[in-house]
Amino acid sequence: MRLRFLILATASAVLLNPAVVGAQKAATAAAVPAQSQALRKIFEDSDEGQLKRSPLFALFRGDARFGGQFGDFITNDFMAREKAAAEQSLTALKAIARARLNADDQISYDVFKYQTEMSLRGFEPGLLRTATDRPIDHFSGFQTMMPDVSSGDGAAPFKTVADYDNNLVRLEGYITFLDRSVGRMREGLADGVTNPKLVMVNVVGQLDALIGQGVEGSTFYKPVTKFPEGIPAADQARLKTAYAAFIRDRLNPAHARLRDFIKNDYLPKARESVGLGQMPGGAAYYRYLVAQTTTTDMTPEAIHALGLSEVARIHGEMEKVKTQVAFKGTLAQFFEYMRTDKKFAPVSAAAMRDSYLSIDKRLSVTIPREFDTIPKSPLEIRAVPSYKEKTDAAGSYQGGTPDGSRPGIFFYNSYDLPSRFTWGDETLFLHEGRPGHHFQISLAQENTSLPAFQRFGGNTAYVEGWALYSESLGRELGLFTDPYQYYGHLNDEILRAMRLVVDTGIHAQGWSRDKAIAYMLDNSAMGRTDATAEVERYIAIPSQALAYKIGALTIQRLRAKAQTALGPKFDVREFHAQVLMSGALPMGVLEAKIDRWIAAKKAG
Numbered sequence: 001m002r003l004r005f006l007i008l009a010t011a012s013a014v015l016l017n018p019a020v021v022g023a024q025k026a027a028t029a030a031a032v033p034a035q036s037q038a039l040r041k042i043f044e045d046s047d048e049g050q051l052k053r054s055p056l057f058a059l060f061r062g063d064a065r066f067g068g069q070f071g072d073f074i075t076n077d078f079m080a081r082e083k084a085a086a087e088q089s090l091t092a093l094k095a096i097a098r099a100r101l102n103a104d105d106q107i108s109y110d111v112f113k114y115q116t117e118m119s120l121r122g123f124e125p126g127l128l129r130t131a132t133d134r135p136i137d138h139f140s141g142f143q144t145m146m147p148d149v150s151s152g153d154g155a156a157p158f159k160t161v162a163d164y165d166n167n168l169v170r171l172e173g174y175i176t177f178l179d180r181s182v183g184r185m186r187e188g189l190a191d192g193v194t195n196p197k198l199v200m201v202n203v204v205g206q207l208d209a210l211i212g213q214g215v216e217g218s219t220f221y222k223p224v225t226k227f228p229e230g231i232p233a234a235d236q237a238r239l240k241t242a243y244a245a246f247i248r249d250r251l252n253p254a255h256a257r258l259r260d261f262i263k264n265d266y267l268p269k270a271r272e273s274v275g276l277g278q279m280p281g282g283a284a285y286y287r288y289l290v291a292q293t294t295t296t297d298m299t300p301e302a303i304h305a306l307g308l309s310e311v312a313r314i315h316g317e318m319e320k321v322k323t324q325v326a327f328k329g330t331l332a333q334f335f336e337y338m339r340t341d342k343k344f345a346p347v348s349a350a351a352m353r354d355s356y357l358s359i360d361k362r363l364s365v366t367i368p369r370e371f372d373t374i375p376k377s378p379l380e381i382r383a384v385p386s387y388k389e390k391t392d393a394a395g396s397y398q399g400g401t402p403d404g405s406r407p408g409i410f411f412y413n414s415y416d417l418p419s420r421f422t423w424g425d426e427t428l429f430l431h432e433g434r435p436g437h438h439f440q441i442s443l444a445q446e447n448t449s450l451p452a453f454q455r456f457g458g459n460t461a462y463v464e465g466w467a468l469y470s471e472s473l474g475r476e477l478g479l480f481t482d483p484y485q486y487y488g489h490l491n492d493e494i495l496r497a498m499r500l501v502v503d504t505g506i507h508a509q510g511w512s513r514d515k516a517i518a519y520m521l522d523n524s525a526m527g528r529t530d531a532t533a534e535v536e537r538y539i540a541i542p543s544q545a546l547a548y549k550i551g552a553l554t555i556q557r558l559r560a561k562a563q564t565a566l567g568p569k570f571d572v573r574e575f576h577a578q579v580l581m582s583g584a585l586p587m588g589v590l591e592a593k594i595d596r597w598i599a600a601k602k603a604g
Helices: 013-016 018-051 055-060 075-096 105-121 125-130 142-147 161-192 195-210 219-225 235-268 282-294 302-325 331-340 349-370 424-434 439-445 452-456 459-469 483-509 513-523 528-540 544-569 572-580 587-603
Strands: 378-383 394-400 408-412
Touching: 013 302, 018 055, 018 394, 018 452, 018 483, 055 075, 055 302, 075 195, 075 302, 105 125, 105 282, 105 452, 105 587, 125 161, 125 439, 142 161, 142 195, 142 544, 161 235, 161 572, 195 235, 195 528, 219 235, 282 302, 282 459, 282 483, 302 331, 302 459, 302 513, 302 587, 331 483, 349 424, 349 513, 349 572, 394 424, 394 439, 408 424, 408 439, 424 439, 424 459, 424 483, 439 452, 439 459, 459 544, 459 587, 483 513, 513 528, 513 587, 528 544, 544 587, 572 587
Parallel strands: 378 408
Antiparallel strands: 394 408
């Protein structure tokens, strides 16, 4: 599951009596701390239960208390426990008088209520079946995550002998999950609820790549190739033997079992169609996903129309760049020039890395102009690991830990270098690095005054909307002085606009994979490799791509509203702090917060 007072006036004389009013204010003042304390207890109990049921989440937060556990994630019992926990939390929340909370706690109340109610909607039988019958895809399946987690460079710690032993136990749980996934997929075949064939072909390729690493070349073997100081030699020898045997006798055979099931049993019966709307229950599930990821009530039809409008607007901006660089020809010809001229191709993976390091250095000087809230967490720049680079995005971000012991990581993809373009470097770093995902995720984690679900949770519209909004700050931050880099910004912006068209086209209007790829190539300078990976991503994780533009447009609209309302009182650094410092908010909650800030600034 990827993962929303009545006051009766009975006696005006009482309400106007100063003595009674004073007594009521005193009682309210005394009650507020108790209400706040009760609210935080609900949040803490919910969070602790979530970590116990899903211990991998704890690892990503730097909490190793459940280090030897993988979690369930897939059985009916797990789903029942998740649903019961959500119902229990909402029941407890109803006992809290929201009007008696302070402003920050009211925001927390609203976010928790929204998220919990949205989660409960997902347990409707038809929606739940559509999710659980398809437990693995090539973009977000556990087979894409566990190699990173277990590599020695990911979320799992490898500092003690116990950490190494815990990893083997945790991987036993992963094997159990893989085998249970086969059972779930068999249920999907019986229900007619399957992933598209092309998605599962990609999964087979991923599993082949993991198996093909062998034993000592396996990503899972890496932790025993570089022990930290303090691990006794005898334990090092034992662990090397144990890891080799585990990978050879348990892990690789489990990956092979899953691969063989998909190849021999699943693929022959998987659907050729690619849209959710083309399978039983898929249309309703897509509408639910759209609401979940955008945190709005927008329909797929409205989003499709918005996407077409945004594509047309951005084309107008691209025409201006074409004129500025004196290109003679149509916009389509300019796209072809931008994607084929060799001067725009990175000369090497090292050159890609150096470009991003240079951008980061320049931003370190200009960021304080726009932000007075800077995360403490360090940011590292790394290449996407080879075992998943073929199907991975051009760039991505992995959050660090709140204490900074594990940095945030900006991953760039150097697969198929001729298909990559240097003109996209600045905007990609703004999105994935500073001030995009790294600022938003790190600042939330570091804000210990927030409850855990706001520090570590979120929604796609806010998280990706903030990152896309960050791209629009390029000129304010001293970037985009090269017209080709500004074109790169427009190319990425049009990508997010095209996503509104293509995602809804695929899942609500029956578009084919080839039609979606052709639309992206016709309307941007994307290379075929990137366009193909993007479209197959939308097929694998429907609706997620819609949230970028919906979230960014909301933040941009709120900034314009604040600038108009406040005039000379508007300070962009304050606005950014208001947006960032409460964690990832649903769009309605964010707008209400900004409206209150505007009102307070005007009154002051």
